[in-house]
Amino acid sequence: MNDVLILGAGPAGISAALYTKRANMSTIVLHNNQSNLQKAYQIDNYYGVGKISGKDLYQKGIEQAKALSIPVFEEEVLQITEEEGFTVTTTKNVYHAKNLVLATGKYRKLPSIPGLKENIGQGISLCAICDAFFYKNKKVAILGEGEFLHHEAIILQKVTSDVTLLSNGKEEKDSISKKIENVEVSSGVVVTFEDHTKMTFDGLFLAYGVSDIDTLSSTLGIMKEKNFIKVDENNQTNIPGIYACGDLTGGTLQVAKAVYEGMNAALAIIKKEGKK
Ligand SMILES: Cc1cc2nc3c(=O)[nH]c(=O)nc-3n(C[C@H](O)[C@H](O)[C@H](O)COP(=O)(O)OP(=O)(O)OC[C@H]3O[C@@H](n4cnc5c(N)ncnc54)[C@H](O)[C@@H]3O)c2cc1C
Structure with a gap:
């Protein structure tokens, strides 16, 4: 049983992973390599990185996690159930964890106009x-x-x-x-x-706003508000042990906010599990 399973390797997911791993919690990150960040031609407003393409920043995040020996696996998450803690089924494996961090971002809808x-x-x-x-x-x-x-x-x-x-x-x-x-x-x-x-x-x-692709969480009965996941001050959803952060929770859809919320969720998990 893993302490923490993080779904998403964008700014929110990786930020959460860096904190839980450094608190000696067994942490796994899963992602399907489809982040909003990768669509950003250039990021120019995030602390300390200067001008950087979204693709490079995404990759740097994953490299930073791997350098801390956090397993980051490229697997599509197919199903989440509340069994043995939480059970996550992907295209390749089945994982169990005590805590789940949802950081799967939001896809933006696009009309099909040629050239767009x-x-x-x-x-x-x-x-x-x-x-x-x-x-x-x-x-x-x-x-x-x-x-x-x-x-x-x-x-x-x-x-x-x-x-x-x-x-x-x-x-x-x-x-x-x-x-x-x-x-x-x-x-x-x-x-x-x-x-x-x-x-x-x-x-x-x-x-065009963002489309509601997080049907995964709907099947668990996670509460939403205006199409975004509702969280408390610890980024915990209405289901104890399931946290959500980044674009999924709405508000200002930016890297800085995603990084903050990843940290916030991680610190809450660390405190709950009595780690330092
Ligand atoms: C064109 C564009 C330009 C932008 N420019 C800026 C900017 O200049 N500055 C700024 O601060 N922000 C910018 N943003 C916003 C920024 O990219 C997002 O706010 C940020 O990436 C949100 O991070 P996140 O971790 O919540 O989600 P994401 O970065 O979207 O990451 C989502 C993660 O979830 C994974 N995932 C999703 N579904 C599944 C699944 N079923 N199974 C497994 N993994 C899954 C993905 O693979 C990915 O790893 C821009 C966004 C876009 C689209």
């Missing part, structure tokens, strides 16, 4: 709070829907007054609702609408 996915990081951004800084007084558009569209608009309006909302066929307040045929990045981001008219922007932000 392939140009992320090249003038197309998934995160206003991360990249607004680069668009001071520039002409930007936000493509999205619902609450998230308007939330991202508020962030961008703080750096530029030239913000256009696009909603690709959906009726959204204050937006251009024409369907989009494709997006190209040449000198600027060129959006072509279904009626063949075009608009060019310095940057395009996507605001």
